[in-house]
Amino acid sequence: MSGTLNKVMLIGHLGDEVKMHYFEGGGCVGRFPLATNETYVSKQTNERVTNTEWHNIVVRNKAAEICEKYLSKGDRIYVEGRLKTRKWQDDSGNERYSTEIQCTDFTFLTTKKESEGQASNKMDPKKSIDNQQMANEPIGEEDDDLPF
Amino acid sequence: MSGTLNKVMLIGHLGDEVKMHYFEGGGCVGRFPLATNETYVSKQTNERVTNTEWHNIVVRNKAAEICEKYLSKGDRIYVEGRLKTRKWQDDSGNERYSTEIQCTDFTFLTTKKESEGQASNKMDPKKSIDNQQMANEPIGEEDDDLPF
């Protein structure tokens, strides 16, 4: 309906472990920072400069559990998702904004023994459906009544 | 699992109407050609050259029905999908190959009265699920037993 598109595609490395948060209703959310790098040659100094960009990845439910189980700090992953900027209040009552990538799909790019045969949510349509849904409900709601 | 990605993103115009094909089991598939243009300045002649590229779009089930209902020749659409090369035999028995875009998502970019409030499959998660499934089964199978 909306005629719009909101898509982010990242390949990067986890800067930390996946941090899980479980909701009362049974849903859960995982979060982890993802680093991407950009390298260019400065025109001023003629030196190579590397900038690291950090992205806040948010994964939900089944997908979050898979990420927690198979991903570790340093691992490389492909993440697809949507941009979402959350509003929150700091301790002084100021409005703050935080931009997150709500993950809708991912593929593990680091090969690890334990993750063999399990590294992607693409192998099971149900997991993809979870991911799809994940992006359709604001974080904070419980996703406890999955229809399958 | 596979650690691979197969994604196509197109914005283009329909070169023809959506052609539907219905399977016995109740599934269906819609096909239409999509044109994208590329313009560049030839280094030889210094003239602007426009090339049109034609893409074979394949949509399935609910998504196909929505496309047939709301899309017409000339309409602009955003299509997301996967590349798939089909093998077939021509009349002389020669092996032929045809590359298609198996649509997994789309957004209408032409505003038409009839399609108002309905132009995208993104408004209804179920339709997205259909699309998701669509890409998980080879064309030719019937998708008659949707689990929802």
Place this chain on the structure above:
Amino acid sequence: MSGTLNKVMLIGHLGDEVKMHYFEGGGCVGRFPLATNETYVSKQTNERVTNTEWHNIVVRNKAAEICEKYLSKGDRIYVEGRLKTRKWQDDSGNERYSTEIQCTDFTFLTTKKESEGQASNKMDPKKSIDNQQMANEPIGEEDDDLPF
């Protein structure tokens, strides 16, 4: 080198006019807010809910001038770019973060007379090069000495 990817693809509508800022060295930057919508059916209320997400688009140099010339509030555009989170200080000296989309490519999706034949930066490779460069230098530097 880095083996990473940082890509954003948006189709949305301008929430305001393009605001230009010119640097002393001759470079310039344009900024505008872009709205994307997401619609879903709430599981709690069974009602359709529409959320609007706002994105801060940043365009540079030639590309910025093209955007300023041909884009107006309400226009639809496809934007491709990279995510970049800037750190700044508010009046109280607090660290604040703002996430922007550094535009590397775009295509106008609204047809307007004035923009006919000019609506995209894709028609002129040089403009693409500018865009490409744009993403390689931090905002704040002047891009006045293009090497071609």
Place this chain on the structure above:
Amino acid sequence: MSGTLNKVMLIGHLGDEVKMHYFEGGGCVGRFPLATNETYVSKQTNERVTNTEWHNIVVRNKAAEICEKYLSKGDRIYVEGRLKTRKWQDDSGNERYSTEIQCTDFTFLTTKKESEGQASNKMDPKKSIDNQQMANEPIGEEDDDLPF
């Protein structure tokens, strides 16, 4: 100008070595097959099925030379490009079509000693520019007069 988009994004493994072809004017083109996999559970048999899709990747000039130098059969790579269907004649004079991905950007995802610090065309804007140009000229023309 055209208001269209033609983008392919793949992560896959090389099925063979990069095959180079040098033009008289000094330009060159590299080609290699790239495999992506899709896995799903068949609704008929309830078994997991894996399909491999093969993509014809075409890279040009500097980018082709980098690929030839650092990529080998089996390596994983991210490829971004445009779809292009070429028309050719088989021995019987029949019209045939072959769809290729004209590579505009890539990132190596396999870590190999030899490729350290060199694995992507993203580290040098000039190489990106070559890639950008690459897609602006039909294959078959010689790119012998690069302006940088």
Place this chain on the structure above:
DNA sequence: TTTT
């Protein structure tokens, strides 16, 4: 806080 990642990686090369």
Place this chain on the structure above:
DNA sequence: TTTT
């Protein structure tokens, strides 16, 4: 013809 790749990979897991």
